[in-house]
Amino acid sequence: MAQQDAVTLLDDDHNEVIRMFEQYKAAHDDRRRQVLASQIRQELLVHMQIEEEIFYPAFQQATGDRELLKDANKEHAEARELLAKIEDDRTNAKLMLDLEDAILHHVNDEREKMFPKARATQGLDLMDLADRLEARKGELMAHA
Numbered sequence: 001m002a003q004q005d006a007v008t009l010l011d012d013d014h015n016e017v018i019r020m021f022e023q024y025k026a027a028h029d030d031r032r033r034q035v036l037a038s039q040i041r042q043e044l045l046v047h048m049q050i051e052e053e054i055f056y057p058a059f060q061q062a063t064g065d066r067e068l069l070k071d072a073n074k075e076h077a078e079a080r081e082l083l084a085k086i087e088d089d090r091t092n093a094k095l096m097l098d099l100e101d102a103i104l105h106h107v108n109d110e111r112e113k114m115f116p117k118a119r120a121t122q123g124l125d126l127m128d129l130a131d132r133l134e135a136r137k138g139e140l141m142a143h144a
């Protein structure tokens with residue numbers, strides 16, 4: 001059983017990736033930056049996938065809110081586009097800063113709109129969702 005609910009679990013991922021961006025910006029050598037960039041990439045791809053597979057559909061079903069989902073999916077698509085550009089141009093620190101901006105914006109939307117609504121919605125079992133998110137994340141991380 002998960003120790004915390006789905007919203008806390010997802011927001012822990014957010015804090016983790018924000019911390020990784022801070023480390024990336026503070027890193028002095030290219031090698032260290034490359035390592036951090038690829039960790040950020042993995043963290044973001046897994047996080048977006050578990051949200052899309054598990055959390056977003058459950059949220060949409062319980063709330064009937066299509067607008068928040070549409071925005072969230074659009075922002076995930078933008079993040080994936082930036083990640084693809086970064087793969088093609090690994091030394092481009094400007095793209096990493098663009099990615100950080102996009103992620104901060106998206107995280108803010110989830111924190112201020114989606115998560116409070118999820119917590120306020122009856123019929124959304126956030127503990128059960130946390131178990132499913134955690135299990136799926138473990139699987140994806142093992143194969144990443």
Ligand SMILES: [Fe+2]
Nearest residue numbers: 048051072110
């Ligand atoms: Fe998201």
Ligand SMILES: [Fe+2]
Nearest residue numbers: 010047051110
């Ligand atoms: Fe998220």
